[in-house]
Amino acid sequence: MLSTQLINRTVNNSGLNAWAATKPVLPKHWKQRFQNWIEKGYYADMGWITRNIDFRVNIKKKYSWCQSVLVFADNYYTPPVHRKNTPYVSNYAYGENYHQIVIEKIESVARQLSQFHSNLKFKAYVDTGPVLERAYAVEAGLGWMGKNNMIIINGLGSYCFLGILLLSEEIEEYGSPLPDKCCDCSKCIDNCPTGALEDEYIHNSNKCLSFLTIEKKGDFSNREEKLITDTLYGCDVCQEVCPWNQKWARQTKDSHYFERRDYLQKTKNEWGSLTLEEFKNKFSNSVFKRLKFKRLQRNLDALD
Ligand code: B12
Ligand code: SF4
Numbered sequence: 001m002l003s004t005q006l007i008n009r010t011v012n013n014s015g016l017n018a019w020a021a022t023k024p025v026l027p028k029h030w031k032q033r034f035q036n037w038i039e040k041g042y043y044a045d046m047g048w049i050t051r052n053i054d055f056r057v058n059i060k061k062k063y064s065w066c067q068s069v070l071v072f073a074d075n076y077y078t079p080p081v082h083r084k085n086t087p088y089v090s091n092y093a094y095g096e097n098y099h100q101i102v103i104e105k106i107e108s109v110a111r112q113l114s115q116f117h118s119n120l121k122f123k124a125y126v127d128t129g130p131v132l133e134r135a136y137a138v139e140a141g142l143g144w145m146g147k148n149n150m151i152i153i154n155g156l157g158s159y160c161f162l163g164i165l166l167l168s169e170e171i172e173e174y175g176s177p178l179p180d181k182c183c184d185c186s187k188c189i190d191n192c193p194t195g196a197l198e199d200e201y202i203h204n205s206n207k208c209l210s211f212l213t214i215e216k217k218g219d220f221s222n223r224e225e226k227l228i229t230d231t232l233y234g235c236d237v238c239q240e241v242c243p244w245n246q247k248w249a250r251q252t253k254d255s256h257y258f259e260r261r262d263y264l265q266k267t268k269n270e271w272g273s274l275t276l277e278e279f280k281n282k283f284s285n286s287v288f289k290r291l292k293f294k295r296l297q298r299n300l301d302a303l304d
C-alpha cells in the first residue's frame with residue numbers, strides 16, 4: 001500500500017502540478033460514450049483510435065498486475081504570442097515536445113516510489129498508449145470534463161497536459177468524480193470557430209482546427225480549407241474563452257514549455273521563407289515535427 005503522503009512528496013519533487021488516483025477499470029458508460037463517438041465518425045481519419053477499445057477503458061486487459069492508476073496534470077500555459085498579422089499557433093506548441101517532458105517527470109515519481117517498494121511494477125503513458133486519459137482523469141477527480149471535452153483542474157484550468165502512471169500497488173486513497181462547474185455556460189460551444197463542438201461533450205474532429213492543421217494527412221478539401229483562416233498549428237479557442245481559464249491560467253514555471261515563443265511570432269511571409277533545413281533544426285524536439293515540412297506548407301497555403 002502506497003501512502004498519500006509519500007505520493008504527494010514524490011509529485012512535489014517532480015515538478016508536476018497535480019495528481020489523483022483511480023482504479024484501472026473505468027465504469028461502463030465511458031465505453032458507451034467512446035463507441036458513440038466512433039460510430040458517428042467523429043474520429044475523422046484517425047483510424048488508429050478505433051482499435052484497442054477494450055484496453056482504452058480497462059487497463060487490466062493488458063496489464064493484469066495493475067492495481068492503481070495515478071493521473072497527473074502538468075501546466076504548460078504561457079500568454080498567447082500571436083498578433084493580428086501572425087498566423088495562430090496553439091499554446092502547447094510553444095515549447096519542447098511535451099511527451100518527453102511529462103513522461104520524464106512521471107518516471108521520476110515512479111523511481112522515487114520504487115525506493116520504498118522494491119517490487120513495484122509501473123508503466124507511464126503520455127498519449128503514448130491507447131488509454132482514455134481524460135476519462136481516467138475524471139474518475140480520479142483530477143478535474144471535471146468541460147463541455148469542450150477538456151479536463152479543467154481546480155486552481156489551474158485546462159492548459160495542462162495529462163499523463164498516467166500504472167502501478168502494481170494499491171494506494172491509500174482513491175479519488176472520485178468532481179462536481180461539474182460548467183453549469184449554464186456554453187461559451188466554448190458558442191465560440192468554436194468551425195462548429196466542431198456540436199453539442200455539450202460532442203466533439204467532431206472532422207471540423208476541428210486542431211485535427212485539420214495537425215493530424216490530417218494529405219490535401220484539404222475546399223470545405224476544410226475555408227475553415228483554416230488564420231490557423232497554422234492547433235487551436236485553443238475553446239480554452240481561451242473558458243471563464244475558468246481566464247480565472248486560473250497562470251504562466252508555467254517550466255521553461256521547456258515556452259522556449260520557442262518568440263521564434264513563433266512570424267508573419268505568413270516569414271513562415272513561407274523558412275527552409276527545410278531551418279525547420280528540421282528548429283523543430284527537431286517540438287510537436288511541430290509531427291507536422292512535417294510538407295504539411296506546414298499546406299497549412300500556410302490555406303491561410304487567408
Ligand atoms: C485523439 C486526440 C485528439 C484529437 C481528437 C480530440 C478529441 N476530442 O478526442 C484532436 C487532434 C482533434 C485533438 C485535439 C486537441 N487535443 Co488531443 N488528444 C487526443 C488523444 C490522443 C486521444 C483522445 C481520445 O481518446 N478521444 C476520443 C474521445 C471520444 O474521447 P474524449 O475526448 O475523452 O471524449 C469523451 C467525451 O465525448 C465524453 N462524453 C460524451 N458524453 C458525455 C457526457 C458527459 C456528462 C461527460 C462528462 C462526458 C461525455 O466521453 C468521451 C469518451 O471519453 C488524447 C490523449 C489520450 N490518450 O487520451 C489527447 C488529449 C485529449 N489532447 C489534448 C490536447 C491538449 C488537445 C488540444 C487542446 C490541442 C490543441 N491546442 O490544438 C485540442 C483540443 C480539442 C478538444 N476540444 O478536444 C490533451 C488534453 C488535456 C486536457 N486538459 O484535457 C490530451 C489528454 C493529451 C495529453 N496527454 O495531455 N486531440
Ligand atoms: S480546438 Fe478549436 S476548432 Fe477544435 S473544438 Fe476547440 S475551438 Fe473548436
Ligand code: SF4
Pocket residue numbers: 146147148181182183185186187188189238241242243244
Ligand atoms: S467555456 Fe463554459 S461550458 Fe465550456 S468548458 Fe468552460 S465553463 Fe465549461
